[in-house]
Amino acid sequence: MAQEIIAATDGSALVNPGPAGWAWYIDHDNWSAGGWEHATNNQGELRAVLELFEATAHLPEHKLKVLCDSQYTINAVTKWLPGWKKKGWKKADGKPVQNQELIQALDEAMQGRNYEFVWVKGHSGQDMNEAADTRARDAALSFQQGTPTPSGPGFNLEVSPETDTKHVPQETKNSSVEDHTKNPSTAMNVDDVLGLVKGYERTLYQPEHYEQEQYLEKVLGEDFWWVTYQGIRTQRSLAVEYRTRAFYAHDEPIFISCEMLGDSVIRLLSRVKTRHMSVMRTSLWVQDTTGDLGWVLSSRQDTACPQES
Structure with a gap:
């Protein structure tokens, strides 16, 4: 063969x-x-x-x-x-x-x-x-x-x-993301882990994922919080409840950088076009040894930036 x-x-x-x-x-x-x-x-x-x-x-x-x-x-x-x-x-x-x-x-x-x-x-x-x-x-x-x-x-x-x-x-x-075995990143090298987390980040810009409460429960960490470009701190429960409004974007993110911070934290910086303006978004993903995906989104912070001409 x-x-x-x-x-x-x-x-x-x-x-x-x-x-x-x-x-x-x-x-x-x-x-x-x-x-x-x-x-x-x-x-x-x-x-x-x-x-x-x-x-x-x-x-x-x-x-x-x-x-x-x-x-x-x-x-x-x-x-x-x-x-x-x-x-x-x-x-x-x-x-x-x-x-x-x-x-x-x-x-x-x-x-x-x-x-x-x-x-x-x-x-x-x-x-x-x-x-x-x-x-x-x-x-x-x-x-x-x-x-x-x-x-x-x-x-x-x-x-x-x-x-x-x-x-x-x-x-x-x-x-399908949901079909991953637990902790798929355990045997992966750094570049592949970063690629995996970028993939998870992208799913949060896709209605077929973010509109499903069950999926958000799986991908958002228990203590997840989000600071909007207006400086308002949003908790996990509110993001899940108003998920369509919270996660909607005009396009997929443009990744600026993605790096490991130690062995179990990844910081991902991206530019995103939201309903109102473009923002620079910092996402922190942490390793989750008990979840299905191996990583969960711990926090997000948005900073307003000028619209592209």
Whole structure:
């Protein structure tokens, strides 16, 4: 049986189109990322898959399982591509296929390969997907801010039919946050833990999560408090009661920094567009050895900042 390499891919556009990034991720020692000053989210998604196929091109005998949260990308390369080729790279309405160059390059890269695409729900706590998403967004931020792009170590797995399979991820977790085993971060390195917590932070900007009282009870610490940009201190019970009003935002957060403070505290700084203005938000996450997620949100503090022009 052919050995299997499991990797997650993701793309991120801070403005669509705008500063954008792509990333593929296998583990802490095997990932890559890049981006552009101006591109679309779909271009990032496609480029991530292309880069993954090219990075593993020397191992055509190994099955490549691609975890992807973009249904557009999966459909483009597994369903629509043959028809587009027959029609001279035209869609059913006669218009040119968007992102044709990337899709053509992918078509060539997939020739002779043993592969499988698996859709996973984005921003739902699936470890590898969150790691790829974090790296793609960090790459996009680097182009937005003019800082060096964290490109990653690339592909370094030395695999062969006789290689010990422990070096190749053999299974993935369900894409739902609620399906994590207890304390999923216990065996993870620092970068992966930070990526996991960023994923949990993002769920609090998604109505399917924050509108569920049961989920907030799980992700908010027992002593959670929140200081608004007006200087008003809000307790956990009030945040849960008025959750839709409290957690609503116009977009996902733009992460500025994420760092460990000791062994059991993570400080996450982000910029968020709320109902009234943009705020700089400091979130403190603490390790929870008894909960389902392994980490809970301990506190938040917002500081008003000027709106972007």
